[in-house]
Amino acid sequence: MRVLLLLALLLAASPAQAETVAVTNARAFTMIGNEPVENATIVLRDGKIDSVVRNGPVPAGARVVDAGGSIVTPGLMSSGTHLGLIEIQDVAETNDHAAKAGSFGAGFDPSTALNTNSALLAQVRADGLTRAVTAPSASPVAPFSGLASVLRLEDSADILDRSKVALFATIQGGGAAGSRAVGWLELRAALDRAKAPAKDGVADENGNALRAVLAGKIPLVINVNRESDIRQAIQLGGDYKIRIVIGGGNEAWRVARELAARKIPVVVNPFANIAATFETLGARPDNASLLQRAGVTLVFNIALGRGTQDAAVAVREAAGLAVAHGMPWIDALKGLTVNAAQIWGITDHYGTLAPGRDADLVVWDGDPLEPSSAPKHVFVRGKEASRVTRQSLLRDRYAPDAAKKTEWPSAYR
Known part of the structure; x- marks a missing residue:
């Protein structure tokens, strides 16, 4: 019983592993060469880039992020x-x-x-x-x-x-x-x-x-x-x-x-x-x-x-x-x-989307060098970053509530 309890405590104390993610249908600029890998499947495993393969397979149990043909770059x-x-x-x-x-x-x-x-x-x-x-x-x-x-x-x-x-x-x-x-x-x-x-x-x-x-x-x-x-x-x-x-x-x-x-x-x-x-x-x-x-x-x-x-x-x-x-x-x-x-x-x-490198990558909704473009997904060492920021919270709090057809934001009502 004591052994089982000790094992449970050790497991609880150990850091959680980053999930396995497969970014599919990506136009991947790996920065290894000048040309992108088209229709790439990028596998992120244990916080690292596992593989970048054209039309590559999706590992069993991986969370799938469909890039939909979008540009993917290193972070x-x-x-x-x-x-x-x-x-x-x-x-x-x-x-x-x-x-x-x-x-x-x-x-x-x-x-x-x-x-x-x-x-x-x-x-x-x-x-x-x-x-x-x-x-x-x-x-x-x-x-x-x-x-x-x-x-x-x-x-x-x-x-x-x-x-x-x-x-x-x-x-x-x-x-x-x-x-x-x-x-x-x-x-x-x-x-x-x-x-x-x-x-x-x-x-x-x-x-x-x-x-x-x-x-x-x-x-x-x-x-x-x-x-x-x-x-x-x-x-x-x-x-x-x-x-x-x-x-x-x-x-x-x-x-x-x-x-x-x-x-x-x-x-x-x-x-x-x-x-x-x-x-x-x-x-x-x-x-x-x-x-x-x-x-x-x-x-x-x-x-x-x-x-x-x-x-x-x-x-x-x-x-x-x-x-x-x-x-x-x-x-x-x-x-x-x-x-x-x-x-x-x-x-x-x-620096590159190469196997063994940290899984820092961004799925973009357009050209990353255009200021009007924005990320759809951001991963840092294999973990997807939240898109919630102080600015987005302020926007949501003080923007007029269009659904209720009022000019007053919810924070003022």
């Missing part, structure tokens, strides 16, 4: 947000993405402040985002912002996929330091200091972050827009033999061949296509297209304010804008999936 990924670190921009107590005081610069890691109950997570998940880079925006130790993390956007108390995936820095002129030359000198000096043995044998967090960059474990993301700064970033990468990623890069098209030759990716914002500042006088709408044609690996983000509050719809629209100005559709989709997985170091479990 999308934004390469620059503050998700989990912000709720309302103008409410300071909900902002954890910037270190305004202290000695942490390169070592500032905001992942310990992640809010898994953020209402924004359910919204972006319902809109088709299943992974995201959440990045710091500033630290007291210029030019560094700190360390970014990758989130998996499931309904869970644990949304941290991988922490410390990249070190972010920003170089710009006219700030507290004055000349942008100060920023480049400070960046090089910090890398030089990190080469030396830790003082008294004690490794500090700032030094650890820089040593991870020097060892090639993580990339250094340098947020710059002006051509001269991009060239400095390219030179820095060559001098220190480190992995560089350009963030922003409004004038990156001017050095596209150099970036491609050095295999330096660019996190591009297609909305930034006008000369808004003196640093972006060379901005143009076809920046992404020109970079792609030169062979530069691209991923997408948008201005971080909107890049968090409206992360999924906005980054899809950004990729669609790149397509509207000459970038091939499939390459824009790669920028939201497999390219992002490659740059941020999660190709072992995300």
Whole structure:
């Protein structure tokens, strides 16, 4: 009797396995090649992609989701947000993405402040985002912002996929330091200091972050827009033999061949296509297209304010804008999936609809790069995500009740 009771308790305490799901009649863009698998059956088992087969069989007992010929893609990924670190921009107590005081610069890691109950997570998940880079925006130790993390956007108390995936820095002129030359000198000096043995044998967090960059474990993301700064970033990468990623890069098209030759990716914002500042006088709408044609690996983000509050719809629209100005559709989709997985170091479990990868996928009601399209089904690690969000609840509460032919919503009656 005691053995049976113990077994029952162990079974109750063990986590529930994700159900087996078969997504049928799918036009599956697996991101392994450029062409879709037509009439595909995609089997999700134990939270992983089990198979993607044209006219494949449905496993016994599997729940069937009929895609009806719709496009199916991996869950999308934004390469620059503050998700989990912000709720309302103008409410300071909900902002954890910037270190305004202290000695942490390169070592500032905001992942310990992640809010898994953020209402924004359910919204972006319902809109088709299943992974995201959440990045710091500033630290007291210029030019560094700190360390970014990758989130998996499931309904869970644990949304941290991988922490410390990249070190972010920003170089710009006219700030507290004055000349942008100060920023480049400070960046090089910090890398030089990190080469030396830790003082008294004690490794500090700032030094650890820089040593991870020097060892090639993580990339250094340098947020710059002006051509001269991009060239400095390219030179820095060559001098220190480190992995560089350009963030922003409004004038990156001017050095596209150099970036491609050095295999330096660019996190591009297609909305930034006008000369808004003196640093972006060379901005143009076809920046992404020109970079792609030169062979530069691209991923997408948008201005971080909107890049968090409206992360999924906005980054899809950004990729669609790149397509509207000459970038091939499939390459824009790669920028939201497999390219992002490659740059941020999660190709072992995300980015393609390949057997063994996490079962992150979206069934779309139209073209995923059209802002008017929306997901019909979203799966994160094999579990279907709820489409209920704070916004949908507010809509249902305050929308006029058409069935009862009244202008007053139910909440007012």
